[in-house]
Amino acid sequence: MHRQSSSARSGSSKFQLPRTLERPSFAEVPRAALLAAAPELAGASVDYIRKHLLATAPQMLAGTSALSPSHLPSALPKCGLPPYITVPVFPRQDCVYPTHVLALSNASPSGSADTHLLFPIHALVLAAHCSKLPHLPPPAPRASVSVHLPVLPLALPSAPAFSILHAFMYTHRLDAVLTALFPIPPRFLHALTHKTVRAALQSGADLHHLSAHLCAASAADMQS
Known part of the structure; x- marks a missing residue:
């Protein structure tokens, strides 16, 4: 009997994910950073x-939406990343404009390694x-007709995935985070809280229901 070649074996092998993930140790936000921002x-x-931030989130999101895409694009090449980005604005009482721009890149090189994704953010x-x-x-200092936003370059494991966290920091919508990651049954999203998520992860029946829904949504064979 001929032994299967290593290339054939590697081609037929399946990608395996860990069954459990280690939870990182909790660390409270530094007081100095809060005081510097406010x-x-x-x-x-x-x-x-x-x-307080959750209550004022609509005004902050309105301020972000009011920034002109022609002056604040969604991405810029690394070679052309400026220290500041100036965006003209119209004074509005219902807006709280961002204070900074995060310029995010992937920590590991990829096809888009020469590009920074831009996210306007409020420092607080x-x-x-x-x-x-x-x-x-x-x-x-903000001028009456423009905002002058300092740019902070950062490297993350996945720069595009930051959009999920970016939205959550303003809205605290756990359902939006989960649905952005994978298909979720509608009944599971009802009255969703961190407590119900932890309870579901400890329930064999709930885990089976979630896995079946995920397989059905992805047209996968649960036996494969």
């Missing part, structure tokens, strides 16, 4: 700041959710 909130707790939102945030450049 000195007026020196006496406020982190929970209070996050609740970032400081209230990211415990290992590098030092942000100080925000520039």
